[in-house]
Amino acid sequence: MGADVSAPDPGAHKKGPGVKKQARKDTKVDMTPMVDLGFLLITFFIFTTTMSTPKAFKLNVPDDTAKEEEKNEAKASGAFTVLLSKDNNVFYYEGQLAPDGSNFKSSNFKDIRTEILKKKANTPEKDLVVIIKPNETAVYKNVVDMLDEMQIADIKRYAVVDIFPGEIELINATEGNAPPAGGK
Amino acid sequence: MSKLNKIAKKSTWVDMTAFVDLSFLILTFFMLATKFKPPEVIKIENPNSVSSENQPEKDVLKVSFDKDGKVFISFSPDKEGKEKAQLTAEVLSRQKGLGLTPAEISTFIKFSVGGIGVPVTQLKSFLALNDTEYKSFPQPGIPVSDTLNNQLNDYLNALLTGTGGRKPENVMLNGDNATKYPYFKNVLAAFKKNGIFSFKLITSLEGVPTGTPLYKKQREASK
16 A cells, blocks of 8 residues: 555554664663772762861950050949859859859850840940950850850950959859869 | 543553753753862861851861861872971981881872871871771771860971971861860970961851941942
């Protein structure tokens, strides 16, 4: 019949031996080695990659040789002192430390944020200054965490200052421990 | 009988094309996102901060201190960093009478990318090490604990004398979580003594806690 020349035949007629062989050739490729290799490379890149690129946290420190009168201009009422000690202990007091240590309070890294924000709300912006005093047993993480709190609470003025002996005594009394070795 | 045959003949072929597609997609992602870890002689776990500024890479002077308080100094491997490392070595050699040869100075530059943490007096013997020995050499760290013998000060002084007071653009402090505060204080003291008051602390990113002033500020800024 002439029909099978012009139109494709749904009846699956034989078109010839050569054509049939070509159509039936299997195009499937075994991809297993390719997958193996792919995952090997993925594993390699996962292990060598540093996903969280380190960030830079800016810190400016005051010049110690600055004139004495330029320092300590903070009003005592606006001061908020945070003391850092071992085992992530945090202590704080507002304003000046009372001679009997009555306004010396202990806290931790979770609660100190609330205290700082409370102080911030109650103090005129220009008077507010947060003083961070790490003692000998505080670790670097504590200091950076505290500086970070300053960023979080959006505190404009803060300083890292050396701790006073009186404050160390109070910390030791609160922690209930003997002074650190060397009596520093 | 015929039923059993049917089961046995079932093909175990799985079409892996989708699998390959996915695996190469992931592979591409990792290849593009990856940034190789720099070779580190010291292991340091950085604290977290909310700062989202990326760590600069050009003209870096990095001072690292690990959890035992060992202090290391390193320079970035770019042109400015190498130049500063060279100047430091030259001036230090002159000031302390170490008598470093040009070969030792170029070793200093090479080691300074990974970190140098030896007292000034041991510098010459330290620079005689080869690359493999360097990696396994237990560096004692630059002594800083004693205020009179704060040798980081010597290194920094040599650097600033060499550059004629020109400070590195980026002074990075790379501290470990567990470093005791006095070491950090002494490192700062050495910098202050040399008139460097501005630092960048290397930290890992953490999210800004919701509801805090910084969070509100950032939301307002993005509106």
